[in-house]
Amino acid sequence: MSTSRTDALSRLQGAGRFALELEAVSRHFGALVALADINLTVRAGERRAVLGSNGAGKTTLFNAITGDYPPTTGRVRLFGEDVTDLPVHERIRRGLRRTYQISLLFDGLSVIDNIYLACRGVSRRRFSLKRPGRDDSAFHTAETLLSAVHLDDARDMLVAALSHGQQRQLEIALALAGAPRLILFDEPAAGLSPTERTELVEILQSLPDHIGYIIIEHDMDVALRAAESVTMMHNGRIFKEGTPEEIENDPEVQELYLGQGHG
Ligand SMILES: Nc1ncnc2c1ncn2[C@@H]1O[C@H](COP(=O)(O)OP(=O)(O)OP(=O)(O)O)[C@@H](O)[C@H]1O
Numbered sequence: 001m002s003t004s005r006t007d008a009l010s011r012l013q014g015a016g017r018f019a020l021e022l023e024a025v026s027r028h029f030g031a032l033v034a035l036a037d038i039n040l041t042v043r044a045g046e047r048r049a050v051l052g053s054n055g056a057g058k059t060t061l062f063n064a065i066t067g068d069y070p071p072t073t074g075r076v077r078l079f080g081e082d083v084t085d086l087p088v089h090e091r092i093r094r095g096l097r098r099t100y101q102i103s104l105l106f107d108g109l110s111v112i113d114n115i116y117l118a119c120r121g122v123s124r125r126r127f128s129l130k131r132p133g134r135d136d137s138a139f140h141t142a143e144t145l146l147s148a149v150h151l152d153d154a155r156d157m158l159v160a161a162l163s164h165g166q167q168r169q170l171e172i173a174l175a176l177a178g179a180p181r182l183i184l185f186d187e188p189a190a191g192l193s194p195t196e197r198t199e200l201v202e203i204l205q206s207l208p209d210h211i212g213y214i215i216i217e218h219d220m221d222v223a224l225r226a227a228e229s230v231t232m233m234h235n236g237r238i239f240k241e242g243t244p245e246e247i248e249n250d251p252e253v254q255e256l257y258l259g260q261g262h263g
Pocket residue numbers: 029032033034052053054055056057058059060061
C-alpha cells in the first residue's frame with residue numbers, strides 16, 4: 001500500500017468509525033442456513049475481498065448488508081448507525097452501493113447517458129422539470145466518472161455495442177454516482193479476459209481513498225491485488241481472515257480453495 005494511501009486511511013479511521021459492522025448475523029432460507037453467526041467489521045476506506053466456493057454465502061452476505069434479504073437474526077451497522085431495520089434505499093442514502101452479477105445497464109442508451117442518468121438519479125434536482133443544460137453539474141460528474149473507469153474512448157457508444165469488460169467498467173461508474181462510501185462489488189471480474197482483469201484492478205486501486213469496498217471474487221489473483229484484507233467464507237461461516245499474503249500462504253485455505261478447482 002502506498003504511503004499516501006496509508007496516511008489517508010489513518011485520517012479516515014482516526015474518526016473512529018467503522019464503515020460496516022455485522023454482529024452475529026444469520027440468514028435462513030427455510031431449513032437452509034445460508035449465513036451463520038457472522039461477525040465482521042470493515043474500517044472506513046478499507047478494501048476487503050470475500051472469497052469462498054459456490055454456495056459459501058457470499059451473495060447472501062451482500063444481501064444482508066444491503067437489506068435486499070435482511071438477516072434472520074443479528075444486527076447490521078453502517079458508519080456507526082444501526083440499519084438492520086432500514087429499507088434498501090435508506091442504506092443507499094447513507095452511502096452504500098452495490099453491483100450485481102447480472103447487468104442492470106440501459107442497452108439502448110450511450111455510455112455517457114447511462115452515467116448521466118445515474119448521476120441525475122441521486123441528485124437533489126432529479127424532479128426538476130427544467131430540461132438539463134450543459135451546465136448541469138450532473139454532466140460534469142458524469143464526465144469525471146467516465147474517465148475514472150477508463151471509458152473515455154467509448155463515451156458515445158451504445159451499451160449494447162460494448163465489450164463485456166467495458167460493460168463491467170460502466171457498472172462501476174454507476175456505483176460511483178452520488179457520494180458512495182462503501183461499495184459492494186459482486187464478482188466484477190466474472191467473464192473478463194486477463195487484460196480486462198488487469199484494467200479492472202487498476203480502476204479499483206485508483207478509486208478515491210475515502211471509498212471503501214468489499215469485492216466478491218472467484219479469481220484469487222484479482223482479489224488479492226484489489227484488496228488489503230481478505231475474508232474467506234465456507235458453508236455460511238467465516239473460515240479465515242487476514243492480509244492477502246496470509247490468506248495466500250495459509251495451508252488450510254490452499255487445501256480448501258485448490259481442492260475445489262479454483263486458483
Ligand atoms: N433466495 C434464496 N432462496 C433460497 N436459498 C437461497 C437464496 N439465496 C441463496 N440461497 C442459498 O444460500 C446458500 C448460499 O448462497 P449464496 O448465493 O449466498 O452463495 P455464494 O457464496 O454467493 O455462491 P456463488 O459463488 O455460487 O454465487 C446456497 O445454498 C443458496 O442456494
